[in-house]
Structures are given as structure tokens and as C-alpha cells.
Amino acid sequence: MDLTLSDRHRALQAEVRCFIARHGHLSPPVGGGGGRVRPDRRALDWQARLIEAGYAARFVPRAYGGHGAAPDVLEAAIIAEEFTRAGVSPGIQGQGIRMLVPTLLEVGSEEQRRRWIPPTIRGEVIWCQGYSEPEAGSDLASLRTRADVVDGRFVINGQKIWTSSAHFADMMFLLCRTEPDRPRHEGLSYLLVPMDAPGIEVRPLPTMTGHATFNEVFLTDVRVPLDAVVLGRGKGWQVANVTLRHERLLLGDAAKLAHRLHRLRGLLERTRVDGVPLIRMPHWRERLMRLQGEVLAMKCHQMRLLSEAARGQDSGLGLLVVKYAGTVLAWRLTALAVDALGDAGLPYEPHDDVAEDDEPTTWYADHMYDLGLIIGGGSSNIQKNIIAERGLGMPREPRPQGGA
Amino acid sequence: MEFGPDENQRLFDAALRGFLADRVTVDSRRAAAETGGDAALWRGLCGLGLAGLLVPEEHGGTGLGVFDAALAAEALGHAAAPTPFLGTAVLAPLALRLLGAKAQRDAWLPRLAGGEIRVAAAFGALAGTTGRCALRLEHGRLSGEVAGALEAAEATHALVALPREGMALVALDAAGVTVRPRRSVDRLRPLADLSFAAVPVEVLAGGDAGRVLDAGRVVLAAETLGAAQAMLGKAVAYAGERRQFGRAIGSFQAVKHACAEMAAALEPCRAFVWYAAHAQDRAEEEPEARMLAAHAKAHLDEVGREVARGATEVHGGMGFTELLGLPFWFKRILANRQLLGGPERCREEAAIAQGIAAA
Numbered sequence A: 001m002d003l004t005l006s007d008r009h010r011a012l013q014a015e016v017r018c019f020i021a022r023h024g025h026l027s028p029p030v031g032g033g034g035g036r037v038r039p040d041r042r043a044l045d046w047q048a049r050l051i052e053a054g055y056a057a058r059f060v061p062r063a064y065g066g067h068g069a070a071p072d073v074l075e076a077a078i079i080a081e082e083f084t085r086a087g088v089s090p091g092i093q094g095q096g097i098r099m100l101v102p103t104l105l106e107v108g109s110e111e112q113r114r115r116w117i118p119p120t121i122r123g124e125v126i127w128c129q130g131y132s133e134p135e136a137g138s139d140l141a142s143l144r145t146r147a148d149v150v151d152g153r154f155v156i157n158g159q160k161i162w163t164s165s166a167h168f169a170d171m172m173f174l175l176c177r178t179e180p181d182r183p184r185h186e187g188l189s190y191l192l193v194p195m196d197a198p199g200i201e202v203r204p205l206p207t208m209t210g211h212a213t214f215n216e217v218f219l220t221d222v223r224v225p226l227d228a229v230v231l232g233r234g235k236g237w238q239v240a241n242v243t244l245r246h247e248r249l250l251l252g253d254a255a256k257l258a259h260r261l262h263r264l265r266g267l268l269e270r271t272r273v274d275g276v277p278l279i280r281m282p283h284w285r286e287r288l289m290r291l292q293g294e295v296l297a298m299k300c301h302q303m304r305l306l307s308e309a310a311r312g313q314d315s316g317l318g319l320l321v322v323k324y325a326g327t328v329l330a331w332r333l334t335a336l337a338v339d340a341l342g343d344a345g346l347p348y349e350p351h352d353d354v355a356e357d358d359e360p361t362t363w364y365a366d367h368m369y370d371l372g373l374i375i376g377g378g379s380s381n382i383q384k385n386i387i388a389e390r391g392l393g394m395p396r397e398p399r400p401q402g403g404a
Numbered sequence B: 001m002e003f004g005p006d007e008n009q010r011l012f013d014a015a016l017r018g019f020l021a022d023r024v025t026v027d028s029r030r031a032a033a034e035t036g037g038d039a040a041l042w043r044g045l046c047g048l049g050l051a052g053l054l055v056p057e058e059h060g061g062t063g064l065g066v067f068d069a070a071l072a073a074e075a076l077g078h079a080a081a082p083t084p085f086l087g088t089a090v091l092a093p094l095a096l097r098l099l100g101a102k103a104q105r106d107a108w109l110p111r112l113a114g115g116e117i118r119v120a121a122a123f124g125a126l127a128g129t130t131g132r133c134a135l136r137l138e139h140g141r142l143s144g145e146v147a148g149a150l151e152a153a154e155a156t157h158a159l160v161a162l163p164r165e166g167m168a169l170v171a172l173d174a175a176g177v178t179v180r181p182r183r184s185v186d187r188l189r190p191l192a193d194l195s196f197a198a199v200p201v202e203v204l205a206g207g208d209a210g211r212v213l214d215a216g217r218v219v220l221a222a223e224t225l226g227a228a229q230a231m232l233g234k235a236v237a238y239a240g241e242r243r244q245f246g247r248a249i250g251s252f253q254a255v256k257h258a259c260a261e262m263a264a265a266l267e268p269c270r271a272f273v274w275y276a277a278h279a280q281d282r283a284e285e286e287p288e289a290r291m292l293a294a295h296a297k298a299h300l301d302e303v304g305r306e307v308a309r310g311a312t313e314v315h316g317g318m319g320f321t322e323l324l325g326l327p328f329w330f331k332r333i334l335a336n337r338q339l340l341g342g343p344e345r346c347r348e349e350a351a352i353a354q355g356i357a358a359a
């Protein structure tokens, strides 16, 4: 175990603190339904400032508009820690930045990387994920939206559902069937589709949070060029799984949990019943401490995973537990928050297009959205299948009969 | 920068686990449960350097840290090994290193490293206890009684936390000492109630005794981690072999999901224990060391108990019997939870360490 801060790391820590002291007041508000709204001017400016300073897109190569630093776990941990401590936004965390960019870095063509990564990390191009369909949720490989090649272009027809951010996204990474005669996992392709292409219709779906955070997307004769495919025809399942791997790490992100815990402690310090702050009452404190122990475990676990990744080591089971463990813990953190808010926390006034301006609404929206994240990105049951089968090597589920 | 054991530590871990796999068997555990210990096993482990792990090189040890001790404890927990490791190889040398005067270190540390003495630990005055703990130190003589000293079978000495501050090392064969052995739920870690009638003791009073406790908590957390990993591994293996309704029970989703839940809770604990142990080794400059130790103990107590239950359940009736020896791990996990402060106390101490609760 070697976590001693080298001079370079100490300097980085001082530099981050100084940056936050100087510019922290420019940060957009933290929290609130992750990626629910299109980043506003303030968020874009903040993102630009973070990239320039190297606190966002730090390890994305310079050729693609990133900061180009060599991957370093401790650096990432120092930056995350300082931003958490200060309650300052760590930058834009959408599906483009956290899922598509790493996917393109892994399997995208040079042309695709140069074209899409720079505007995506700046927050100028917003992406949505077109996987789920009305008949294909957990059983994603059964999806039916198809793309046929006509006159040297893909022509896409079908319907997607639960598509987060589609109502303001510029682009979609779409999973569709291009080889209907192949076995179901081999017949899929992963296409990059502009949302303003003719034939795309987006209908918002209201959710329990009161925000229209996701949508139905209808695709009718939507045409995209052949080079919109990532990695090649029939390779869609492979690419989608790269994206899903990043999505699951994002959904279980320990930095978010630490942020939550930080806010939660503040809430328990400020909230009083009969004049006594909740944090002074043993039963509330006990709940907070119990959650703190769990968050610490996830934080350490994340450091271990980052360290193993930097060594090129496959963490196996360690990676597979993150989504399930992280999303359930996130929900339990917000559960304590809404309990602490008590009856005075019930007034709920969500806004659709601006960040929440009152604390109870923010916590309730987060709490409900957390439940969505337990379901989305592969539900807890599906995660447990994966942990058991791939992580622990237990017998597999019976495979469905027949093909696509 | 490296998060986790380094190459040397991984090699040592593999050697230790190999040794334990050969030496600790269902039968040897059963024998130890009857007699209260396995002296030959401890001699073998001393041969691997376990007794001197935390003893500085100048005193004949290897001078390693709590991180190494935690790795060893994880392996010992995985093997449900009956050893006096916690008291003799962790608490006693740390108490001497952190609280002892030079003359005391010179006198005692080499004896520990050489495996010459075995030290029981009575920490009730420091860690809190529901049992009896009434001790008085007057003019270097200890009187009174303390219940539940750990690893007392075959112990030659005891390390006793004193009511106000400091600790005392006392020879158990000294005049005025009464040792009343108690068989614990965890037969592999026998206890004893001790009483003293004006017994001369070696008082170690040079520093913060809480740091010895912190390290002990991390080491217990590591041991519970190892034991819980062993139980989960056994559950997964059993679920792959045992057939009901014409298929392996591990192909039933309910069984798989139970195992997945245990793995999801347990896997992050590895890094947590590493980190908390590492913090002990840097306690001088790590303000969170105490908070991390308390949390690691409490968290592993909770996760450990869930795994102990779940893994036993996967074994069905077989898990409830002694036939596979599963209860050795089960009882170790359950008993560890109560040692050196249970999870409620540890969490409260974590709150105090952060200034969230008043001391």
C-alpha cells in the first residue's frame, strides 16, 4: 500500500484548493436529478474552466480536447475529494461524457473520436442512450428496432423507450438490429444518430419525480451514413457492453455517494426538532454513522478499482458489484435525508428546466430518481445475476429458446 | 502509488495461506476447540515470523505494520485458525511500541518476537464491556477483576487496559493472580476472567492507549473479512454441487441472488480494511485513523453477520450441523462482533472522532 502523497500530489492538492477558493463561487449548484436539464451557460463556463485547469476530462488525450494527463488514481482521488469537501460541482456528468466518450476511446474510429469527443466533453453536444424498447428491457438483446442498408445509408425504423434526456439531446447512441438473420446477439449494431434527423419524434414521459426526464422516441425511415456505426456491423452488442460497463461504474460512483453524505451531515446539523439538532440525537447519529461506514467502504473500493485499472488488471467481481451496491446505497442515503426533513419536507415543487431551488424538493427528487437508477442501467436483479454468474461462477440462467 | 498489497506482501500472504491450508483442518479445529488452543500451529506460525511481525528489527522482529498484520489476520480468519495472534502478535507489541519506555521495550519485545510469551488481552476498561471490570492501580500494584480476557488459554501474560489511562502487563503465574477460564461461543478463542490482589505489574503509560485499541479493531475487522470470504466461498461451492429438483441449487435464482448480495456487501470491504489498516501505520499524520478504525470494525461486524447467516442458509441443514465445520467460521464472526467494542459503540466513537458527538 503506497498512498504517500508525492510532492507532485501535494502540489496538485494545494492547486485544487486554491482553484476552488478562487473560482468555487462560479460553480453551478451540485446535485439534483443528474443530467436532467441541458447544461446552462453557467454549467458550460464552469466545465470549460475545469477542462482548462485539468479537473474535468483530465485523462482524455489532448488530441480529443482533453487535458491529456497520464492516468493517475491518486490525482483523480485528490481532485474528487477536494471538490466533495468544498461542495463544488465536479463538472458535467451526462451520458455523453461518462459513457460515450470512454466507449469511443476504447472502440471508436479515429474519425469518430476527433469529431465527437471534443464537443461532448465541453458539454456542447448532449447524448442520449437508445437501448430499451417497449418489449426489450432487461432482455435487451431481443430488441427489434432495425436499420436496413438502402442506397448506401442506414434506414432506421422502430421505437425506443425510457430514453433519458432525448428531449434536449443532440445525438443518440442507438442499438438496433442490422443483421436480422444472425443469432440475436450478433445481429446488432451501435449507431451514432443526430436527433434532428428527419423521422425522429420524441414524446416526453412524465415520471414520478414530476420531471419529464425520459421519453419515447419513434424512428421512421431515419437515414444516417454508414460511417455512423461504431466498430462495425454486427458488433453492436460488444460496443453496448463497453458503454454499459462505464454506465454501471457511473451509476455506482463513490464520489457521488461521498457528496451525498457530506450534504446529509449538513442537513442533520441544521434540522431541529423541539430546538434540538438531529445530529445531537443518538438514533439519527447512529443512522448517519452506519451509512458513513458503508460509503467509506465504497470509496476505498473505488480507489482499489482505479488502482487495478491503472495496472491493467481486471478487477472481475470487484467491478461487477459497483452498480448494485452503489445505487442501493445512494437510495438509502436520500432515504435518511427525507426522513430528517420530516413533515416539513413534504412541500414539493419540482421545476422542469432549472435546478431546484429548495432543499426538500431536491432531496425528494434525488430520492425518487435514485430508485430509477436502481432499475435503469440493468436492474438490481439483473446485476445480481451478473455478479453470481460472472463474478462468482455460479450456474447460468436457462437461455431463451430460439433466436432474435 | 499503489492501492493494496505490494508484491512482497502478496507473496507472504500466499505463503501464509498455503501453510494454513495444510495445517488447519476440520479435525485440528475440533481438537483445539476441546483443549483451547493449538500450540504446534502457533509454533509453526512463529516460524513464519508471525509473532514478530510488529516487533521492530532491533528487537528481533520484522518491524512491519498494521497493514501487514491485517493481511495476516484476514488469512487467519479465512482458515478459522485457532491462534493467539491478536493479543500476542498485535496488541502486546503495539502497546509496548506506543506506550512503553525504552527499558520496557528492550525487555519485552524480544520475548514476544521469539514466541517465548503469549499474551491475553483484557480491554474492558478501554473498549467498554457489559461484563465486570473493576480495576485499581496503586503503587504499581494491580487489584480488582476484569472479565473476558481474550486468548487466555496457554497465555503466560495478560495485557490489561487500565481505567484512567495506560495499560499493564502482568504475568499470569504471579502470586495474587487468579485465572478463571471461560469457554467462549467461539471455542477457538477462549476467554478468562482475571482477578488480581495487589499484583506487581509493568505499567505502560507513555502514550495514547486508544491507538492500540484502534489497531486491534482493524485487525479484528480483517479477521472477520477473511472468515466471511471463506463462508461465501463455501456457500458458492456447495451451491454448485448440491442438487435438488433435478438441478444444482446454485442455478435457482434465489440462491444465486443471496450469494450475489453477500458478495456485493463483502467485496468492497477488502479495500476498506486495507485503507483503515494503512491509516494506522500513518496515524501520526492521518487525522482520520481513529474514525476509520472504528468504522471498519463496525462495518465488518454488520456485513460479517449477514454473510454468516446467508452462507449458512445456502448450506441448508448441513450448515446447521458440525459436519462441514461451518459453525467455526460462523461463531468466529459472531464473537468478533462483540470484541473490543461492538458496532454501536464503534460508530459512536467514530462520531466522537469527527466531533459529531461529544466525548
Ligand SMILES: Cc1cc2nc3c(=O)[nH]c(=O)nc-3n(C[C@H](O)[C@H](O)[C@H](O)COP(=O)(O)OP(=O)(O)OC[C@H]3O[C@@H](n4cnc5c(N)ncnc54)[C@H](O)[C@@H]3O)c2cc1C
Residues within 6 Å of the ligand: A128, A129, A130, A131, A132, A133, A136, A137, A138, A139, A161, A162, A163, A164, A165, A214, A371, A372, A373, A375, A376, A377, A378, A379, A380, A381, A382, A385
Ligand atoms: C431512470 C431511468 C433511466 C433510464 N434511462 C434509459 C436510457 O437513457 N436509455 C435506455 O435505453 N434505457 C433507459 N432506461 C431503461 C432501463 O434500462 C430499463 O428500465 C431496465 O433495463 C429494465 O427494463 P424494463 O423497464 O423493461 O423492466 P423489465 O425488464 O420488464 O423488468 C421488470 C422487473 O422484472 C425483473 N426481471 C426481468 N428479467 C429478470 C430476470 N431474468 N431475472 C430476474 N428478474 C428479472 C427486473 O429486475 C425488474 O424488477 C432507464 C430506466 C430508468 C428507470
